[in-house]
Amino acid sequence: MNRSFEFLYKPPYLMKKIILLLLAIISGIAFSFAQTGSNVQVKITNGLLQGVVETSGIHSFKGIPYAQPPLADLRWKEPRPPKNWAGVHVADHFGPQAMQPPVFSDMMFRSNGKSEDCLYLNVWTPAKSAKEKLPVLVYFYGGGFIAGDGSEYRYDGEALAKKGIVTVTINYRLGIFGFFAHPELTKESPHHSSGNYGLMDQHAALLWVQKNIAAFGGDPDKVTIGGESAGSMSVSAQVASPLSKGLFRGAIGESGAVLGNLSPVPLTDIEQTGVKFAQKAGATTLDDLRKIPADKLMQLAMGIKFSTAVDGYFLPKMPQAIFDAGKQMHVPLLAGWNSAEVEYHSVLGNDSLTVTNYKKALQKLYNDKADDVFNAYPAATDADVAQAATDLASDRFIVFATWKFTDIQSKIGDKPVYRYLFSKKRPPMVNGQGNGNSLGASHASEIEYALGNLSTNKVYAWTPDDYKVSETMQTYFANFIKTGNPNGNGLPQWDKLDSANPKTMVIDVNSQLTPVTNTARYILLESFYNK
Structure with a gap:
């Protein structure tokens, strides 16, 4: 390859931002809101969206597809960009929650059931035009990577929107759908990796934000990511991943990190978990596994832990090694934990x-x-x-990993930690x-x-x-x-x-x-x- 053109193939952060900006312009992002009564419309890269004007004046858009449905052949693959649509996509209700068992009684969903077709996000914005360039929060839910949903009442974005912030919650794949690895999946991947699909869903949502958040009055250069528990672990994973560099400028972690006792496992280990599961399911090929109905697949996976992994792609090394080498994102961090996480x-x-x-x-x-x-x-x-x-119980559970996140980021990073x-x-x-x-x-x-x-x-x-x-x-x-x-x-x-x-x-x-x-x-x- 002629080295003078190498930047076209491996774009650095600045080139990535330019490409995203050009895509937004070419796709005709609207530069103002079209409001009629209790409805409001914006134009994003994939088409026209119709949201709701809440009684508070906040504009909400729920159930926006940020990736193609991960169904059939797309099960256990990186999320693909969403397809364009004709006409108006009505975004007045939450998309389905990711496939998950009913494991946490404190989760109160507003979504209409669960589905493998779950890659949707929600936006609350106080902006009345796309020219306002407001700061943005993208929030990842908790639930141990086996449960949770962006429609939960406690994650509602209207209150923060009232404080001048464009707030985004997303859904990402969970359990066997989001963290299953297998040698054959690794073999078919162009990156020679498998697992971490839920984390890559989050990354895809961050790419969507870069391309589209200006249409909602948000500034793609002022994005902060946040989350609690597994969501906070996700935040630390995004900070560590080379894929997410340049996609946000700040991070908030509430009780969790992929460090210490919560570190990812080697890919080979989680691949073997996948091999054993395939044997249990009576599946001899990936095609067999992908044909198993989602409900049955979830039932077969009950009791099996599918962990985050050092997959060689999203996480090329153990997060500890990435932080030690200073290769993580150097962004301001606000993080902490609760005084009695568990009894x-x-x-x-x-x-x-x-x-x-x-x-x-x-x-x-x-x-x-x-x-x-x-x-x-x-x-x-x-x-x-x-x-x-x-x-001791709290530290063993989740506090130590969170402490490590704040400690190492304050020592290795060059941005403040709170x-x-x-x-x-x-x-x-x-x-x-x-x-x-x-x-x-x-x-x-x-x-x-x-x-x-x-x-x-x-x-x-x-x-x-x-x-x-x-x-x-x-x-x-x-x-x-x-x-x-x-x-x-x-x-x-x-x-x-x-x-x-x-x-x-x-x-x-x-x-x-x-x-x-x-x-x-x-x-x-x-x-x-x-x-």
């Missing part, structure tokens, strides 16, 4: 809360390192055991029952606070204090999305993370920046997970 039962089981039982549990978990762990998570009396075991600890416990339920975790803020409980959606959750008896915390957290998030810095008028000062003097913003009724005193326990866990 002590995952450490103690149903044993009573005594120091003796706690030490026995640590011995089973850590053998000759049990004393080191006890010293890092001490319990002087039986009354201390619940808190110590909850801290770390938080969300500690506001939910109030009692409306029916008078408890809030689920008496020791602190449980896993996923911060979502409605951060996104301004307390009122959409009718389970809890929210108080003025809850709305105060929500306004604080939502404003921090909004400021960060707009500027890369969470600070603003009327908010406690939030300093960036400094490894020499680490401080964390504790978000509660009275939020405050607090010195970190427990780093030693994460250093200890790191010795177990990153050898």
Whole structure:
């Protein structure tokens, strides 16, 4: 190849942006909204969209296809760009949720059922014209990569849109549909990889945003990605992936990262999981596997874990190695976790809360390192055991990986990192029952606070204090999305993370920046997970 033309084949970030801009112009993106009564229309690259003018004045567009349906031969393939349509695509209802079992009782969907045809996204915008160039948030849902949906009430984008942000939620493939790998899939792939289809769906949605978000008044150069749990793991994976470079300028991670104990597995390992599954399903070829109806496929896969993988393409190496080499995206990061992600039962089981039982549990978990762990998570009396075991359980579950994300990005990256600890416990339920975790803020409980959606959750008896915390957290998030810095008028000062003097913003009724005193326990866990 003539090297003078090599840039045409391997476009750097600037060329990628130019190509996306040209595609948008050629496709005739509209430069203003056409509003008629309660309906509003915009022109995007694939055709004309009709959305809804909400009573608040926010324009919403739901169920927009961002990729072709991953059906038949497209099952277990990279998402393909959506096809153009004639006429008007009515975007007034959510697309189907991804195929998933009913595993989490707190998920309240507004989508019309589930389907393998699930690659749709939703946009809420306060803009009245495409000339406004507003900041953009693209949010990935949680659910352990086996459940979740962009239609959930807690992810609704209207509240953040009211703060001047174009908000996008997306659906991505889950479970066996999103993370199945097999040697034959690797062989047929032009990239010699398989698995991570759900992560590539997210990447495809980010490409769609680059091409189309200007039509909604958003600025493609001001995109922040965010997510919780598996969504936060997804954020860290996108930060690590070379494919996503240049597609966003900031990242928000709520409880999760693909580092430490949550690191992806080698491709060969997940391929063997796929081989065993194919044998269980009685399928001898990919064609056989692709002919299995979606419902049956999901049933056959129950109980089998399909993990994220170092596939050699989306993730060419372990994320830890990518970060260590400074090859991740260098973007501002706002990330943290909750004060009691899970309770002590995952450490103690149903044993009573005594120091003796706690030490026995640590011995089973850590053998000759049990004393080191006890010293890092001490319990002087039986009354201390619940808190110590909850801290350990939470760190083992998801906190350590999130800590690692903030720690390594602050040391290796060249952009600021802002770390938080969300500690506001939910109030009692409306029916008078408890809030689920008496020791602190449980896993996923911060979502409605951060996104301004307390009122959409009718389970809890929210108080003025809850709305105060929500306004604080939502404003921090909004400021960060707009500027890369969470600070603003009327908010406690939030300093960036400094490894020499680490401080964390504790978000509660009275939020405050607090010195970190427990780093030693994460250093200890790191010795177990990153050898």
